[in-house]
Amino acid sequence: MASYSTAIAVSAVLGAATVLLLCTRDFLSYWLYVRPLKLNATGSKLPPGSLGWPFFGEMRDFLKCFKNQKPDLFVQAREDRYGKAGLYTTSMFGVPSIMATKTETLRFLLKRDDVFGPGWPSMSAIMGKHSVVSVTGELHKSLRRYLFDAISSPQGMRLAIPHLDASMRSNLKQWADQGSINIRECTRNLTFYNIVDNFLSMKPSPEVDAIQRDYGMYMDGIRAIPVYLPGTAHYRAANSRRRLKGRFQEIIDTRRAANVHHNDFLQSLMDARSADGEPLTDEQLTDNLISLMLAGYESSAYSMMWVLILLAKHPECLAKLRVIDETLRLVNVAPMVFRTVLQDVTYKGYLIPKGWKVMPWLRAPHMDPDCFPEPERFNPDRWDAKDVNHEAFNPFGGGIRTCVGNQFARLQVSMFLHHLSLGYRWELLNPDAKVDHLPHPRPSDGGPMVFSTL
Numbered sequence: 130m131a132s133y134s135t136a137i138a139v140s141a142v143l144g145a146a147t148v149l150l151l152c153t154r155d156f157l158s159y160w161l162y163v164r165p166l167k168l169n170a171t172g173s174k175l176p177p178g179s180l181g182w183p184f185f186g187e188m189r190d191f192l193k194c195f196k197n198q199k200p201d202l203f204v205q206a207r208e209d210r211y212g213k214a215g216l217y218t219t220s221m222f223g224v225p226s227i228m229a230t231k232t233e234t235l236r237f238l239l240k241r242d243d244v245f246g247p248g249w250p251s252m253s254a255i256m257g258k259h260s261v262v263s264v265t266g267e268l269h270k271s272l273r274r275y276l277f278d279a280i281s282s283p284q285g286m287r288l289a290i291p292h293l294d295a296s297m298r299s300n301l302k303q304w305a306d307q308g309s310i311n312i313r314e315c316t317r318n319l320t321f322y323n324i325v326d327n328f329l330s331m332k333p334s335p336e337v338d339a340i341q342r343d344y345g346m347y348m349d350g351i352r353a354i355p356v357y358l359p360g361t362a363h364y365r366a367a368n369s370r371r372r373l374k375g376r377f378q379e380i381i382d383t384r385r386a387a388n389v390h391h392n393d394f395l396q397s398l399m400d401a402r403s404a405d406g407e408p409l410t411d412e413q414l415t416d417n418l419i420s421l422m423l424a425g426y427e428s429s430a431y432s433m434m435w436v437l438i439l440l441a442k443h444p445e446c447l448a449k450l451r452v453i454d455e456t457l458r459l460v461n462v463a464p465m466v467f468r469t470v471l472q473d474v475t476y477k478g479y480l481i482p483k484g485w486k487v488m489p490w491l492r493a494p495h496m497d498p499d500c501f502p503e504p505e506r507f508n509p510d511r512w513d514a515k516d517v518n519h520e521a522f523n524p525f526g527g528g529i530r531t532c533v534g535n536q537f538a539r540l541q542v543s544m545f546l547h548h549l550s551l552g553y554r555w556e557l558l559n560p561d562a563k564v565d566h567l568p569h570p571r572p573s574d575g576g577p578m579v580f581s582t583l
Contacts, residue, residue: 154182162225173480177211178218186220195566201496204230222250226486230493232521238489239527248469248486250355254367257416279397281536289327296323297548304580312576320430324422328394343369349568377415424534428462429541431569435460439507441557449509457524464492466526494521555580
């Protein structure tokens with residue numbers, strides 16, 4: 130009887146402590162984030178949700194869902210608790226945020242660059258303050274025009290195709306000669322060598338390997354909590370970026386000193402001139418070179434990897450025309466993007482406060498059965514339906530900040546799939562491998578595969 134009473138008392142104390150802890154959390158978050166908004170005076174209300182603990186926010190839930198191979202539970206849990214509002218108050222990556230999950234809401238946020246500006250966590254340290262990702266207004270439009278002309282215009286594509294074609298043929302033959310490959314490592318190497326060849330006219334070498342190592346650490350910290358402390362992913366990413374910036378500045382200086390013209394993307398950027406005849410500054414060149422190479426590397430490498438894996442599991446889909454789109458929809462290389470709220474906005478009765486972040490959750494419509502029936506099934510045929518929801522498909526973001534390298538990424542994957550389907554066969558050795566979703570979706574074992582010619 131005494132032990133039972135003791136257990137009851139302990140449970141009561143723990144329950145009271147939990148309630149007190151949660152009340153303390155909510156009070157601190159309210160005082161820091163909500164009270165300055167003066168909602169009562171304006172009659173405004175925030176979307177439903179929770180801010181969690183100051184700074185840490187709901188990152189624990191986010192990381193738990195992604196690390197347990199169930200990233201969509203993060204959105205589903207909020208829909209179950211607060212309803213399918215499509216907007217949820219949260220706190221992520223150290224800042225109060227509004228998460229958007231519905232197609233029409235994403236379109237609103239992504240197309241209103243006048244009120245939702247660039248907002249990547251720790252923008253300057255990770256993306257560079259002169260990058261097209263970071264700048265706004267007319268400067269953003271002019272930079273984007275330069276970059277598009279260099280990488281995504283018909284002329285830019287024609288420049289890239291011979292290099293990509295030779296690279297695809299050579300690398301696929303090497304894979305077949307090896308017989309057994311790790312597909313994550315192989316597609317990353319193939320894509321990176323394509324990038325440095327087309328952007329910098331560099332061939333595989335120890336210097337290129339060093340650049341690739343820095344890009345690997347940079348990519349791993351892109352979506353990390355912005356804590357600049359030794360040992361953190363953010364710290365490694367910021368330092369890797371500084372080394373990349375230094376390397377690229379040396380390449381630019383060497384080219385100018387040698388006065389030799391190269392037939393690559395960097396040369397196109399160096400030759401670009403504004404309407405007033407002004408060239409890009411070195412800061413603009415290096416920041417945007419880093420961003421462009423990241424865009425082409427990240428999306429292409431993971432898309433190629435997943436095309437191979439999904440077709441190994443579904444060989445009957447090889448002849449389908451929309452394999453690439455279905456891979457991008459299902460894999461979701463970039464699950465969300467970030468924007469900063471430049472002025473108070475009221476949307477569907479909810480306040481989106483100035484100074485907060487908004488996170489268009491690109492992954493959510495892709496995995497919403499109302500948008501794509503049986504969303505977890507790899508089904509390229511869905512794109513042939515007359516009622517397919519194209520507006521819900523945003524693998525490269527949207528609006529004027531759509532990834533400027535998306536056409537180059539599609540070109541790489543298309544050429545890869547072309548050569549793959551004509552001359553090779555492959556078998557996945559562990560089709561049931563777990564998927565690690567952070568920082569990008571990939572098989573936990575790297576995707577061991579048997580690869581051979583037809």
